Amino acid sequence: MIKVRRNYYADLAADYSCPGLVSEALKAQLIAAGERFVAMKEATLPAIGPDYPPSQIEQENREWWPTHCEALRQGRGDILTGEYRDDLVYFCQDGPYYGIEQQQEREKHWWALIAQPGVTMTWPIVMFHGEFVHFEWVCMDDNTHETIAKGSVCWVRRGHRGGCPFKSEQLTFYRDVFASAELLELLKA
Numbered sequence: 001m002i003k004v005r006r007n008y009y010a011d012l013a014a015d016y017s018c019p020g021l022v023s024e025a026l027k028a029q030l031i032a033a034g035e036r037f038v039a040m041k042e043a044t045l046p047a048i049g050p051d052y053p054p055s056q057i058e059q060e061n062r063e064w065w066p067t068h069c070e071a072l073r074q075g076r077g078d079i080l081t082g083e084y085r086d087d088l089v090y091f092c093q094d095g096p097y098y099g100i101e102q103q104q105e106r107e108k109h110w111w112a113l114i115a116q117p118g119v120t121m122t123w124p125i126v127m128f129h130g131e132f133v134h135f136e137w138v139c140m141d142d143n144t145h146e147t148i149a150k151g152s153v154c155w156v157r158r159g160h161r162g163g164c165p166f167k168s169e170q171l172t173f174y175r176d177v178f179a180s181a182e183l184l185e186l187l188k189a
Contacts, residue, residue: 008124031071061133072114073120081100085100112184113183131156137153149174152169153168
């Protein structure tokens with residue numbers, strides 16, 4: 001018997017598996033929710049336990065996921081940075097980075113490249129388990145259909161109250177590695 005594949009977005013507020021699936025009204029709602037979630041992050045990483053169980057954290061991560069996707073598509077560096085904890089540990093081929101300041105200079109180039117006009121980022125796979133969020137992404141040129149970048153990521157996200165203390169990512173950029181000054185200006189700080 002052939003295994004039936006499931007839609008990873010079946011129970012989420014929006015589907016970011018390909019371009020064109022999210023209405024303008026929903027995009028605005030997701031950005032507002034993303035701003036709200038960033039504001040809910042507590043100064044101290046909350047403990048997992050009876051008052052904050054893995055099931056609640058996973059539900060909050062499912063609620064958060066579409067807001068993260070929309071923030072990336074819109075180049076909302078303010079929201080993206082706000083998702084991290086100040087003591088973030090970020091493993092990637094340019095890292096490791098420790099603390100929220102170390103990765104910012106490099107990561108803004110990545111954000112500018114994947115949010116640039118004329119390209120669309122998609123996340124065909126996303127999976128959740130408690131505080132763990134695994135996803136794969138691909139960014140394509142809207143005109144040539146070439147893949148300009150792709151990656152595979154694991155976030156540890158302690159729900160809305162905790163934010164992200166750890167991120168591990170393998171990313172590959174095919175066309176550009178650093179963004180131009182014009183693209184960097186499009187990011188919202």
